[in-house]
Amino acid sequence: MGRAPCCDKANVKRGPWSPEEDSKLKAYIEQHGTGGNWITLPQKVGLKRCGKSCRLRWLNYLRPNIKHGEFTDEEDNIICTLYKSIGSRWSIIAAQLPGRTDNDIKNYWNTRLKKKLLLCNKQRKDHRPRTGSYINHNKLEMMKEHENFFATHQTINNTYSWPSQQILFAPQNHDLAESSSANSHNFQYSSTDQVYFSQDQLCQISSTNQLASMNLVNGNTCNSSVMISNGYYPSNGVVINNGLQEYNNYNSVGLDHDALNSTSTTHSQQVDKSVLEMVNSSTISTTSQDQSTSWEELSPLVNYPPSVFETVSPYYVFEEQRYMGLLKQ
DNA sequence: AAAATCAGCAACCGCAGTGAA
DNA sequence: TTTCACTGCGGTTGCTGATTT
Numbered sequence: 001m002g003r004a005p006c007c008d009k010a011n012v013k014r015g016p017w018s019p020e021e022d023s024k025l026k027a028y029i030e031q032h033g034t035g036g037n038w039i040t041l042p043q044k045v046g047l048k049r050c051g052k053s054c055r056l057r058w059l060n061y062l063r064p065n066i067k068h069g070e071f072t073d074e075e076d077n078i079i080c081t082l083y084k085s086i087g088s089r090w091s092i093i094a095a096q097l098p099g100r101t102d103n104d105i106k107n108y109w110n111t112r113l114k115k116k117l118l119l120c121n122k123q124r125k126d127h128r129p130r131t132g133s134y135i136n137h138n139k140l141e142m143m144k145e146h147e148n149f150f151a152t153h154q155t156i157n158n159t160y161s162w163p164s165q166q167i168l169f170a171p172q173n174h175d176l177a178e179s180s181s182a183n184s185h186n187f188q189y190s191s192t193d194q195v196y197f198s199q200d201q202l203c204q205i206s207s208t209n210q211l212a213s214m215n216l217v218n219g220n221t222c223n224s225s226v227m228i229s230n231g232y233y234p235s236n237g238v239v240i241n242n243g244l245q246e247y248n249n250y251n252s253v254g255l256d257h258d259a260l261n262s263t264s265t266t267h268s269q270q271v272d273k274s275v276l277e278m279v280n281s282s283t284i285s286t287t288s289q290d291q292s293t294s295w296e297e298l299s300p301l302v303n304y305p306p307s308v309f310e311t312v313s314p315y316y317v318f319e320e321q322r323y324m325g326l327l328k329q
Numbered sequence: 330a331a332a333a334t335c336a337g338c339a340a341c342c343g344c345a346g347t348g349a350a
Numbered sequence: 351t352t353t354c355a356c357t358g359c360g361g362t363t364g365c366t367g368a369t370t371t
Binding site (some may be wrong): 014015016017050052053056057060061103104107108110111112 | 336337338339340341342
Binding site (some may be wrong): 015016036037038039051052055059088089090091102103106110 | 355356357358359360361364365
């Protein structure tokens with residue numbers, strides 16, 4: 001026995017909403033509210049529409065403070081970062097972007113952001129060496145090669161106009177920082193807990209085992225970092241290289257507890273906090289990921305340069321898949 | 330200038346979760 | 351405990367205007 005339809009489809013209007021319908025619905029809801037029952041709302045308003053249709057129209061178009069138009073670089077950033085973390089859970093992503101609806105963000109991702117990444121990937125593939133193992137290339141040489149490439153191919157830099165950010169890592173304790181410093185990495189301290197690395201330094205680090213014992217820090221700006229609790233579940237590490245952005249954001253379960261409880265949070269921290277709460281309080285779907293473009297499909301598009309992450313990404317990707325329910329435990 | 334194709338987006342569909350009876 | 355109406359969400363469809371051929 002199938003479920004009863006929510007409305008009599010033969011007697012409801014479908015398709016685009018007219019201005020008259022819009023104004024009727026808007027006026028009614030502004031005056032009376034939804035009454036918590038969308039199914040009976042159309043009758044009260046005097047519309048021959050399905051309740052679900054009214055709800056959608058209100059949420060996506062009529063309700064106050066809806067923001068239409070171009071997405072900003074910061075919004076792009078947040079969408080990509082969160083997509084990397086939680087996948088296509090548009091309502092959660094929308095909750096981080098005031099005025100944007102899940103439908104808007106979903107459309108924007110499917111029609112523009114995804115293509116933006118694909119375009120970038122194509123350009124990167126075109127530049128890859130044709131022979132030999134990419135992974136086995138000398139890391140420093142590859143890094144220099146990429147830097148030269150982006151220095152001379154301004155068009156690619158223009159393709160990605162997102163704000164530049166700096167990669168941040170933090171040692172788990174000061175001893176590590178000091179010992180690392182003693183290893184001639186010449187770290188710059190932004191605070192007692194954080195260290196900034198140059199790309200060359202990262203190459204050196206990734207060629208050693210030091211990365212595994214470090215904490216990845218959220219680097220939306222140099223001054224707004226979230227300390228991650230351990231080296232296994234970094235969250236929201238974003239790397240910029242000459243205009244290209246590295247989204248290395250993994251599951252929020254690794255957020256540092258102290259950071260989460262900190263009262264002096266930055267915007268990016270607040271985003272992580274609330275997303276963590278939302279993700280933890282909702283069920284993770286194992287099916288929706290299959291139907292949309294998976295991050296596994298797109299992640300190669302933003303993993304640049306490979307030399308920085310090849311050491312650690314397989315494990316992190318595994319962890320991400322496991323927590324997203326993509327792998328059996 | 331007309332036809333074909335593409336891109337963007339509003340709206341729809343159906344499934345899963347929730348809570349009241 | 352079970353049933354079922356309702357809500358919310360994510361994937362998909364189809365319309366429309368823009369662009370290309």
